[in-house]
Amino acid sequence: MKIIYKARESRRNNPLPDGDDDTLELLSNNWNDYGYETTFMTACRIGGERIQLGAIKILFEKPISRRYLKDLLQNGWDGTFPIPNESYISTPGEITFYEQLVGTLSPKDAVKAAKALRDASYLIHVKDDPGAQEMIQGAGFKDSLQRERGAIDAFNNGWKVLDQKSLAARDIDFSFKDILGERSSLKFKFGTAETLLPRDINVLIGANGTGKSQLLHQMVKAWLADPRQVRSGDFSVPPDISRLIVVSYSPFEQFPVDMDDSKLNDKDAYKYFGLRGVSESSSLKRKRVGLSRDIPRQDTVASLISCVLDDQRFRNIQGWGRKIATAERVLRAAIKFDAIVLKLKSNVNLKDLFDDQDELDAAVSVIRQGGKEGSFITISPSNLRHIDAKTLGKYVNPKQGVLFLSDGAIQQLSSGQRLFTYLVVNILGAIKRNTLILIDEPELFLHPSLEIQLVDMLKQILKSFNSRAVLATHSVSTVREIPADCVHVLERTDDALIIKQPPFQTFGGDFQRIASYVFGDRAVSKPFERWIEEQLEGMSAKELIESLGGDVNEELIIQILAMGRDQW
Structure with missing residues (x-):
């Protein structure tokens, strides 16, 4: 496949490159890119068919890429990549750039294209190229090539596509301010482990007031912050994800509905689904966030x-x-x-x-x-x-x-x-490679069988797109579908927030055992137990069982007998 640059201007609908050969053409534009002008849209034809690859960023040792390429053309360069005797690196806007080339051409031809464009991910992680190593230390790489989440993901993981390596998910370490105002930390277990059990979903569960939703809000805030800034808390290592999706259909949630207040330039890095939406107020000349079932x-x-x-x-x-x-x-x-x-x-x-x-x-x-x-x-x-x-x-x-x-x-x-x-539809529509999905109280309005179907749906979708999910829930049915080391139980005491994992296997586990561990059911007197106590004040356990006749089950018989002997 030929890779060319002819200084043709990018338009809304770009004609394919001239000729009939497989060709990838970089198109010019007037984007400043924070002083570097590194972004080039593409027009690509493979096998006579248009392939939508998206944008690619190219950084030269000279500070302004678009202007430098124009100078090269005027000085005799024929517009074909690789450019002889020039130092440069590139990063696509998203990891699918090379996935598409692998699928439409071949892994070998995709690597040839990456070499011609001097793809930074391939040169750093596979070839350990000294020139590329030096260029990624410069301000242009951080401030322009790595300003968007999709490009960051392409740099971190694109080499795996080119080198035919598995895109295995990593654990995510997160530091946050808990419900008591103290600093806590949590490790979401997504990476490989010595188990066959699925680890693409982690669950936050606990009683009301333990800060599950607050933790999700802090994850969103950390994600929307400028990735170039060094932070004392939040993600201890930048997560290897390209997009964050938040789903919450509670009428009381307050997640950001858009990225207007974000420092990120990549507006595709965050997507919210819920009951709230943005409308423009012509009289007030500002946006208004409203609640509607139509959204x-x-x-x-x-x-x-x-x-x-x-x-x-x-x-x-x-x-x-x-x-x-x-x-x-x-x-x-x-x-x-x-x-x-x-x-x-x-x-x-x-x-x-x-x-x-x-x-x-x-x-x-x-x-x-x-x-x-x-x-x-x-x-x-x-x-x-x-x-x-x-x-x-x-x-x-x-x-x-x-x-x-x-x-x-x-x-x-x-x-x-x-x-x-x-x-289902919103998650499918928004998900792409290496996405993290946060769902707050997914059990709202769902009966238990649909809760299980939701988890099954997520597992199917996440596996297909190398993605992960975190669910904040009260649902024991959901926990029973998740391995114990991916279940994070939040428990609030007078002095601290305790985050623990069940000491027994929750995947396929006993419903009552999970509920008792998570919510402390044995420490809570239930209404039916108080009713039994009241009845036992006037009769023996045996008399109560006989009087109930066919209205008593085996479990209740055992409990009445135990309570009658003060052994419950």
């Missing part, structure tokens, strides 16, 4: 379209976790349906959505909903290659949310099914 529905539409776009863009990546197919499979655990559909606005030219009339006829249906007929488009793995996802976003009615078609009618969902849909 999750609209989010799911945007997220489903993001799934389509990602499946189209990254379909050549080996092992790509197909998002639409995953959504169908996971959602069927909670909802009976024939197809996932979106409602279209009226008076739209449907031919703009598909490049094939037969596909259009098969995907768009007229269905009666609420006494009125409307047009609905099916979103399925079978029509992904033909649908124009960018146009779809303009034609869909977002207020309807993601809908489900069964036997020719739109399904009515329970509140639990609706929340499960929000969780």
Whole structure:
């Protein structure tokens, strides 16, 4: 594959490079990049097909990359990489840059491209190149090439893609101010261990008032801080993740809804899903954060379209976790349906959505909903290659949310099914390689079987995208799906916050044993026990059991007899 630079300006829709050969062309722009002008968008053709690789950053020993490349062209350079007799390094905007080249070309050809572009991750971690080692010590590398989370992840882990190494997750050490105002620390166990049990989910569990949500808030704050600043606490080592997703459908949560107050330049590094959203107030000329049940529905539409776009863009990546197919499979655990559909606005030219009339006829249906007929488009793995996802976003009615078609009618969902849909579709739409997902109280509105389905869904999705999750919960059902060393029990005493792990295996463990350890059930008198005590004041244990007749179970018989002997 040829890699070229001709100083062609980047546009919204860039034509492919001239000719028919496999070519990656770097495109010029006027971005300052904090004085270094290192960012170049790309136009790529492989096998006659457009491949959307995204941006790449190139740093030279000279301070202004774009201007320096222009000078090189004027001084006789033919625009082909590698550039002879020049010192430079590069970093793509995200790790999928080289994953796509590996999938569409080959690992060997992707390495050739990395060498031509002098990829910093490959030169440092694989080749130990002295020139690259010197350049990453400079201010330009830290202030421009490593200013965004995606580029940081590409530098830390891109070499593994090129060198065909496993992208194994690492543990995350976090230091935080606990509920009592003291400094505490916690290690989230995600790394490999001598166990076959799944370790891609960690759980925070404890009684109310132990600071589970507060800990998640501090993780978000630390993530949104400028990664170039040295901090005394928070992440002891920068986590090897590229994006943070926060999900909370509690009406009382206060997570940041956007990145307006963040020091990060990479606005793709954080995504929030919940009941709150931002609206602009024309009278006050400032943004206003409001609470609305419409927000999750609209989010799911945007997220489903993001799934389509990602499946189209990254379909050549080996092992790509197909998002639409995953959504169908996971959602069927909670909802009976024939197809996932979106409602279209009226008076739209449907031919703009598909490049094939037969596909259009098969995907768009007229269905009666609420006494009125409307047009609905099916979103399925079978029509992904033909649908124009960018146009779809303009034609869909977002207020309807993601809908489900069964036997020719739109399904009515329970509140639990609706929340499960929000969780599945929004997480799938936002997740990318090396994502960390924080979910606060996922059990809200979910019955126990859906809680378990949620954990199962997360395990499927996280594995496909080399990602991890932290759940703050009260759900013992959830804990029973997680290995003990990934369960962090928060217990508040008069003097300190204690963070401990169960001394027994919670994965597949006994429900009552987990509940007793986490919440101290044996130390809490339950209403039914007080009722038994009151009855035993006027009769013996044997008389009470006989009087209950068929209304008593074996466990209760054992407890009544023990309480009668003062042995409970």
